[in-house]
Amino acid sequence: MSEILARQLQRKVVVGTDGTVIGSLHDMTMGLQSGALNELIVEPKNPQQSLSDFKTNNEGRLLIPMSRVKTVSDQIIIHRGN
Numbered sequence: 001m002s003e004i005l006a007r008q009l010q011r012k013v014v015v016g017t018d019g020t021v022i023g024s025l026h027d028m029t030m031g032l033q034s035g036a037l038n039e040l041i042v043e044p045k046n047p048q049q050s051l052s053d054f055k056t057n058n059e060g061r062l063l064i065p066m067s068r069v070k071t072v073s074d075q076i077i078i079h080r081g082n
Contacts, residue, residue, distance in 0.1 A: 011025060012074075013074075014064070014078060015077050015078070016078060017070060017077060017078070022044065022045065022062065023043045023062065024043050027041040038065070039066060040062075040069070040078075041057065042054075042061060042064055043062075047060060064078055068080075
């Protein structure tokens, strides 16, 4: 993946490879030592939607590992499932 500025990702829509809209990017976490992005923190579009393949934080936001990110363009596309 080429370089992308964090501000370009603000509020991007997060979509599964199956076309399902998951939500919008809220924040990201990164490793202090490496500086690498660890995970996306996503505000779910529909909290009642079954998204059991993702962990959640205390606020109910989805924690999506960067390893699941497939492409970033107008949307962030992620792989669903294990």
